[in-house]
Amino acid sequence: MDVLKKLGILFTEESRIDTMKKFIWDWNLLMVIKAIDKSHSINKTNMESLFQLCQLREYIVTNLCEIYRKDRFIDENIKDILRQLPIWPTYSADGSSIAAYCCCLVPHGLPYFQANLSSSKTNYINYKKPDEKILLKRLDVVESSYIHYLFSIFKNLDFVRPDDPEYLEFIKES
Numbered sequence: 001m002d003v004l005k006k007l008g009i010l011f012t013e014e015s016r017i018d019t020m021k022k023f024i025w026d027w028n029l030l031m032v033i034k035a036i037d038k039s040h041s042i043n044k045t046n047m048e049s050l051f052q053l054c055q056l057r058e059y060i061v062t063n064l065c066e067i068y069r070k071d072r073f074i075d076e077n078i079k080d081i082l083r084q085l086p087i088w089p090t091y092s093a094d095g096s097s098i099a100a101y102c103c104c105l106v107p108h109g110l111p112y113f114q115a116n117l118s119s120s121k122t123n124y125i126n127y128k129k130p131d132e133k134i135l136l137k138r139l140d141v142v143e144s145s146y147i148h149y150l151f152s153i154f155k156n157l158d159f160v161r162p163d164d165p166e167y168l169e170f171i172k173e174s
Contacts, residue, residue, distance in 0.1 A: 029063040030075055037081045057087040061131045068138060083139050089126045098123055100136060105143040113153055113166060122152070 036056075060082065073079045083101040090096055090103065091112050103123045106112050112124055125141065127133050137143075 029060065029066040030078060033060070033067070033078060033081055033085075036085070054087075054089075056085070057132070060087075061129070061135055064131070064135055073138075079139060082135075088136070089128075090123050091126045092123075100125070100139045100141050103141055105133065105136060105141055107144050107146045107149050110146070110149065111169065113169075 067074055067078055084099050086097050086099045088097055088100055088103060090098055091114065103125045105127075106124050112126070122144070124144070125136060127136060
């Protein structure tokens with residue numbers, strides 16, 4: 001509720017709803033996302049200042065069935081809005097979050113490893129739950145190919161110490 005108040009969304013008493021019905025949106029995920037998009041585009045509000053991005057991401061993933069049915073989004077614009085929200089954490093050292101349209105996923109079954117942080121141009125999403133991966137796939141986030149991913153690691157082996165714990169863990173899990 002605090003987020004919606006920060007967005008400037010007004011609430012009314014239940015007894016006045018009938019007279020104001022044409023001005024009131026239903027309370028559901030679709031309307032929340034549209035309200036966030038409208039406020040963000042009108043006010044140029046920084047997303048981090050509105051709410052914790054993790055909470056928004058969890059809310060969207062938990063309530064996905066409200067906006068995604070029969071293998072498609074119920075509103076054509078919702079997919080574009082979701083792709084542009086910077087709610088996806090990356091593996092970056094600063095823990096930054098970015099929009100889904102400029103990321104990709106680590107190949108299925110492989111752990112994340114980056115041999116040389118300065119040489120990488122790819123942002124990999126650090127999703128936490130399988131449901132998040134499902135949503136990312138529905139948002140057309142590409143899973144990196146095994147060959148491309150492994151090549152990007154092994155071409156930078158000059159920068160890796162053989163006793164690097166992260167590298168040893170990557171080799172063990174791969």
